[in-house]
Amino acid sequence: VQLVESGGGLVQPGGSLRLSCAASGSRFALNNFNIGWFRQAPGMERERVSCISGPNERTYYEESVKGRFIISRANARNTAYLQMNNLTPDDTGVYYCAISLYSDGGSCPVGASTYWGQGTQVTVSS
Numbered sequence: 001v002q003l004v005e006s007g008g009g010l011v012q013p014g015g016s017l018r019l020s021c022a023a024s025g026s027r028f029a030l031n032n033f034n035i036g037w038f039r040q041a042p043g044m045e046r047e048r049v050s051c052i053s054g055p056n057e058r059t060y061y062e063e064s065v066k067g068r069f070i071i072s073r074a075n076a077r078n079t080a081y082l083q084m085n086n087l088t089p090d091d092t093g094v095y096y097c098a099i100s101l102y103s104d105g106g107s108c109p110v111g112a113s114t115y116w117g118q119g120t121q122v123t124v125s126s
Contacts, residue, residue, distance in 0.1 A: 008120030
């Protein structure tokens with residue numbers, strides 16, 4: 001399974017970006033996978049941002065992004081999205097998507113069999 005993120009870039013505070021995560025693989029189907037978006041700021045540990053579960057599309061948002069970010073998935077296209085609005089400099093970092101058939105009991109992917117993308121840089125600066 002391969003994950004490829006796209007949509008990052010430089011944006012001014014208050015702006016928006018839409019990240020995409022395209023999944024592919026032999027006979028791969030995204031339907032039952034739990035999907036998560038994570039980010040890592042310079043000098044910081046990677047943190048969970050938002051997740052969406054496989055079967056019932058239950059969502060999770062980290063407190064600081066609630067009301068600004070929207071996670072979604074298009075199973076037919078094997079693609080996940082993260083719509084990011086009203087961005088602030090604190091949102092700067094490398095954003096990664098991850099998928100797993102296992103969850104943390106909620107919506108987020110966990111486990112040694114989690115697949116990760118290579119990341120896309122998001123920079124919020126004036």
